[in-house]
Amino acid sequence: MARIAFILLCHKDPKAIIRQAEQLTAVGDYISIHFDARAPKDAYAMIRDALADNSNVTFARKRIRCGWGEWSLVQATLHAVEAAVEAFPRATHFYMVSGDCMAIKSAQYAHAVLDADDVDYIESFDFFESDWIKTGMKEERLIYRHWFNERNQKTLFYRSWWLQRRLGLERSVPADLQVMIGSQWWCLRRRTIEWILDFTRKRRDVMRFFRTTWIPDETFFQTLVRHLVPEPEIRTRTLTFLMFTDYGMPVTFYNDHYDLLLSQDYLFARKISPEAGQLKERLGRLYASDRTDFKISDEGRKLFQFLTGRGRIGRRFAPRFWETETSLGRERELMIIACKKWHVAKRLVGSIKHHTNLTAIDYLFNEEDTPLPDLGGIQTTLEKRTRHRRALMRMLFDYHETDRLIFCIDTANLDLMQDFFSDRSTTRLLEIACEFTDEYLAGHAKRVGLAGEETSDETLKQLLPTIRYDVVFEADRIRDAGFPNHGKIRERNTPEENAARIAEFLSVPEDTARSIAQTPYLFAD
Incomplete structure (x- = not known):
């Protein structure tokens, strides 16, 4: 039977992290936590103390400071994965989650889904041919080296990029890799995770390449899984239900979304509002239940487009x-x-x-x-x-x-x-x-x-x-x-x-x- 080791990257709200870990491990699953080194030490100490007696919880041996779009997010994930592989030899699957994620099915249902098909679940679309990237940089993410963070070091980020362009300092993608892109919320089998860790130790050239790419959490695991795992054993989808607004921001779910979330063809949802206390309590009880009678209608995205579209009515076609x-x-x-x-x-x-x-x-x-x-x-x-x-x-x-x-x-x-x-x-x-x-x-x-x-x-x-x-x-x-x-x-x-x-x-x-x-x-x- 499937046993899940959740890989949790988080940086705030220690009480919510403690509650999330207790809920996910209550039925025999595991969790490996990386708590951002930017967060206060007393917050991390609170989490460690509260979960010290839970044998199904482990922590990344090294905490690092994470920044959006940086390699640090991938490195933190690898630290948490390594800790989980070592601490939980019985874990069959490794599932990436954040502090804003919650289960929208029971553990029994989730385990049955993973047992039914011996595959990896990860979005992985061709980086150059797909339209996964809607706006902003595309090829430039890879062929130039990015040492600075675009969000808090904007001037340095763009000066470095333009200087490389002016001097013609483009680089090539490792010849044997087809770069892929997709959501970072994956669920991978133990064998795949072990292959990835072994690959990271042997292929230092690939690691050097990804360390200076921009937003590597959308490409690193997605590329390596396609490189290492046979095509029939990959499902190009995530098991986490998430949507984005027209402005690229994740849609937030609230208390009145309970029935909607349960009817989606996913195991988890992101992102749950911190204020949705009732929803969190209901979903927490749900994961520990033995309920399996979920009716899947999967209408969530169409509903969101319909409801939000009511506020944007105008001339859809400009007269020629x-x-x-x-x-x-x-x-x-x-x-x-x-x-x-x-x-x-x-x-x-x-x-x-x-x-x-x-x-x-x-x-x-x-x-x-x-x-x-x-x-x-x-x-x-x-x-x-x-x-x-x-x-x-x-x-x-x-x-x-x-x-x-x-x-x-x-x-x-x-x-x-x-x-x-x-x-x-x-x-x-x-x-x-x-x-x-x-x-x-x-x-x-x-x-x-x-x-x-x-x-x-x-x-x-x-x-x-x-x-x-x-x-x-x-x-x-x-x-x-x-x-x-x-x-x-x-x-x-x-x-x-x-x-x-x-x-x-x-x-x-x-x-x-x-x-x-x-x-x-x-x-x-």
Whole structure:
């Protein structure tokens, strides 16, 4: 059975470190601690005294001062690993954690996962070919030597770098290594760890190289594992659930994230807020439990993108100069049907086609498979349709040989509505206001990937108010835009009330509009 030796790098909050060590070792696992030499001596003494009688705890024999982006983080990890290998001969796996990490599954579940597959878990993507590095230095991390810390020695860091560039002092990567990059939160088998330690003793050239690379904790272990371990025995992923904001900062979890964390396909999570006392207590009890009935929905990242995205709504596509300077034509009339429930708008469009000779198209800017004629490739993808939206509409007017055209759009696409209303053509908007039950919103969340079949009721319960508000917010934005020729039909209205708006929108007789408004099951889900 798997026995985990946790490798803990930490630098603050000794009471939390003591509690973390006690929780992780309570069921027979081990922990090796490196406490930053920058931290106060009395804090380290507190940890040593509190854990002195715990035989499943050991400490790195040498403490060093660690700095972000420096080799010192890798060296501290190696010191803790060496101590763990020596102190815990029965440890089968070595799992890298920080003081902000906590288990989101039970020890029994974690051990079963590791027993099921004899592999190493570590993110390791090709350094040069992958897009793992989003901004800042890339190749320069390796080919120049970095002796200074960019955060607290910025002037020296950049002067050294520019001087090396000016003098052409580039260096080569060790010839037999393919440099890899990924998260530092890995879980490696004992055999792999022993191979790495043996490699560090034999390959002094590689050690010299990595000691002066920038941010080596993202490349050192990732490169060595790929160099030493056969490809089929590596899973290119981390077992620690972590997310980053648009600004490169780790997302912090709080008390109300308990159910969300448990439903993710990971064993640990980072980073738990120091103030989330209730969450820490619940997760601490969880690891010592024998619970194994975890329902994995793995929707965490999509939920985060959805929820944070609500605060960044704006024009997602800047108008191209050829679109702003080109009109659909003054003589043409574009009629937009905006509805959140796509099936309702499609039923209305079907009825309009049945009762009139108007040309109508479904959600061509929202659904890739909306039937469209061959327009020379511009219609092939949603990205092309949206980027060249005015050109697309002109071609559709020409193809159907009409000056009046209807299409459907999601209420979230305010930027597209604004662009079409700014055109010299006549543009009309019919908004369909539907009622939304909790059951429908839950189904909507699953359809768009915000939730899965295994998402807990508690997570859905927390999510539904945000989705409901999002729908209301989209309607408010349309109203606030002040579009001319804007009408609205409502699910709670009578067909007679809706018929007047439909007649005005389509410019059809009232009898025709009434027949359309009376479409059977128009608003049914």
